[in-house]
Every structure is written in C-alpha cells, then in structure tokens.
Amino acid sequence: YAAKDNGKNTYEFYNSSYNSVTSKVEMENELRHAIERKELQLFYQPKVNIASGEIVGAEALIRWIHPTYGFVSPADFIPIAEETGLIIPMGEWILEQACKDLFIWNTNRTKNISVSVNISMHQFLNENLLKSVENAINLAKIDPTLLELEITESVAMFQPEIVIEKLKNLKNKGITLALDDFGTGYSSLNYLKMLPIDVLKIDQSFIKDMDHADTTIVRSLIEIAHSLHMTVVAEGVETKSQLNYLQGVHCDLFQGYYFSKAIPQEEFLKLLRIFK
Numbered sequence: 001y002a003a004k005d006n007g008k009n010t011y012e013f014y015n016s017s018y019n020s021v022t023s024k025v026e027m028e029n030e031l032r033h034a035i036e037r038k039e040l041q042l043f044y045q046p047k048v049n050i051a052s053g054e055i056v057g058a059e060a061l062i063r064w065i066h067p068t069y070g071f072v073s074p075a076d077f078i079p080i081a082e083e084t085g086l087i088i089p090m091g092e093w094i095l096e097q098a099c100k101d102l103f104i105w106n107t108n109r110t111k112n113i114s115v116s117v118n119i120s121m122h123q124f125l126n127e128n129l130l131k132s133v134e135n136a137i138n139l140a141k142i143d144p145t146l147l148e149l150e151i152t153e154s155v156a157m158f159q160p161e162i163v164i165e166k167l168k169n170l171k172n173k174g175i176t177l178a179l180d181d182f183g184t185g186y187s188s189l190n191y192l193k194m195l196p197i198d199v200l201k202i203d204q205s206f207i208k209d210m211d212h213a214d215t216t217i218v219r220s221l222i223e224i225a226h227s228l229h230m231t232v233v234a235e236g237v238e239t240k241s242q243l244n245y246l247q248g249v250h251c252d253l254f255q256g257y258y259f260s261k262a263i264p265q266e267e268f269l270k271l272l273r274i275f276k
C-alpha cells in the first residue's frame with residue numbers, strides 16, 4: 001500500500017486494490033468479521049480548552065486495520081456499514097469501548113473529561129439506540145453527562161418529530177448532545193432552537209481557508225450558538241492563525257491537527273499524563 005499523503009492522518013494507507021479490484025461484496029464480508037477479528041480500533045482526538053490549557057475530552061474516531069487492505073478510512077466503510085445494517089452491532093461495540101476507555105481516563109483524575117461518540121443515521125434511528133447507550137454507560141460505570149453523542153446536521157433534519165423525541169429521551173438520561181458538521185446542512189434557526197443540543201461543532205470546511213465570508217459566518221454561528229446557550233467546538237483547527245481568529249470570536253473549544261490527530265488509547269493516556 002502506498003501511504004496516503006493528503007495531509008490527513010498518517011495512520012491512513014491508501015489501498016489501490018480496494019478501489020479497483022476489491023468488490024463491495026467482498027468488502028462487506030470482511031467488514032462483517034472485523035469486530036470479532038479485532039481489526040477495529042477506536043482512536044481519540046483531544047478537544048482542548050485554550051483558556052484553561054486543558055484537554056476537556058476527546059472524540060472517538062474508528063479505524064479499520066485490515067490484514068490485506070491495510071488502513072480503510074471510516075469515510076469509506078461507515079457508509080457500507082450503514083447500508084448493510086452492520087452499523088448496529090458495530091455502533092454498540094463503539095459505544096461500549098468508548099465508555100470503557102473513558103472510565104480509564106478518569107481513574108485518578110480530579111477533573112473528569114468527556115468522550116464524544118459519532119452516531120450515524122441508521123444507528124440514530126434504530127429503536128434500540130437508547131437501550132444500547134444506557135447499556136454502555138452501565139457496563140463501564142461512567143457518569144452519563146460525560147458521554148457526548150454527535151449527530152450530524154443532516155441526521156438532525158431527517159424527521160423533526162422523531163429526532164426531537166429521540167434527543168429528548170437521551171437528554172433525560174443526562175447524556176450530552178452535539179450537532180456535528182454544523183453549517184453543511186440547511187437547518188433553519190427556528191429548528192435549531194427546538195433541538196435539545198448542548199454543543200455545536202462548526203464544520204471544518206469553514207475553518208479550512210477562512211476567507212472573508214467564512215470568518216463572517218463563523219463569527220455569526222458562534223454568536224447564535226451562544227445565544228442558545230450552546231458550547232461551540234471548532235473542528236479541523238490546523239494553524240496558529242486559525243486558532244487566534246477563533247479565540248478572538250470566543251469559540252469555546254478546539255479540535256484539530258494543530259493540537260493532535262486522533263491517536264490510540266495508550267498514546268492518549270500519555271498525553272493526559274503530560275497535561276495533568
């Protein structure tokens with residue numbers, strides 16, 4: 001495999017056989033066995049509060065390391081997992097693993113940190129979501145407020161009545177809710193204010209180039225989020241100047257390669273020890 005050097009994660013490997021030779025059916029079959037073969041791993045990307053200089057949490061980002069495909073990007077296999085329904089058992093595994101890892105982070109820590117878990121469309125709409133979330137929390141014996149679920153704006157827009165009901169049920173259990181990739185969908189501000197969302201994650205496309213239009217949009221998004229009492233996280237912060245601008249417009253928390261890419265649990269634990 002050739003290393004995929006597009007400025008993204010250095011753990012990623014581009015596999016030409018996946019794009020050309022590997023059929024989708026074969027890929028599906030391999031994915032079906034990925035959990036039991038322990039080919040899936042959660043990596044963690046720290047979320048930073050610059051004002052206090054602390055790591056306040058991390059986002060769980062799944063990695064599939066296949067013996068012959070090499071590294072497969074979640075952008076490629078999550079859609080397949082969604083189509084085949086594999087996302088349901090996989091999502092349960094992700095929730096359980098993330099909660100177990102969180103428990104370890106907070107052992108012997110005075111100030112607890114949180115874990116964010118991405119929930120895709122089918123997983124969110126599945127009738128057992130609440131049960132599997134509660135199960136993961138109970139198994140790991142963690143405080144539910146320290147589990148943050150990220151749904152994208154497109155999921156949130158799916159069917160307002162159903163989505164709001166589901167979010168309220170999760171909120172009632174004390175779980176923290178975040179809206180991911182914000183700004184890429186078309187949700188109205190009227191709708192946004194009806195959602196019991198705690199955290200707004202500004203999509204990295206607004207942070208990337210930060211031209212005049214982007215800076216204006218970002219500043220406005222932050223003001224709106226704050227007026228709705230939401231915490232704002234900037235995704236994809238890569239440079240000092242991006243960070244400086246975002247701090248200037250009162251963005252609360254930051255995530256991006258400027259601080260760290262997603263790293264394995266052991267490395268994240270080391271990072272936590274340094275920052276303690």
Ligand code: C2E
Binds near residue numbers: 073078118181261
């Ligand atoms: P996302 O939830 O919006 O995650 C952010 C993505 O941006 C991650 O890509 C992360 O590695 C990348 N990123 C973080 N900082 C930077 C930066 O400074 N610059 C750039 N260019 N990229 C940055 P990743 O890990 O490849 O994940 C892609 C998407 O796959 C995620 O987008 C999420 O939608 C999905 N995904 C990842 N893990 C899971 C999971 O466990 N469950 C579900 N359902 N979806 C997941």
Ligand code: MG
Binds near residue numbers: 059118150180
């Ligand atoms: Mg996310």
Ligand code: MG
Binds near residue numbers: 180
């Ligand atoms: Mg995102």
Ligand code: MG
Binds near residue numbers: 181
């Ligand atoms: Mg995304």
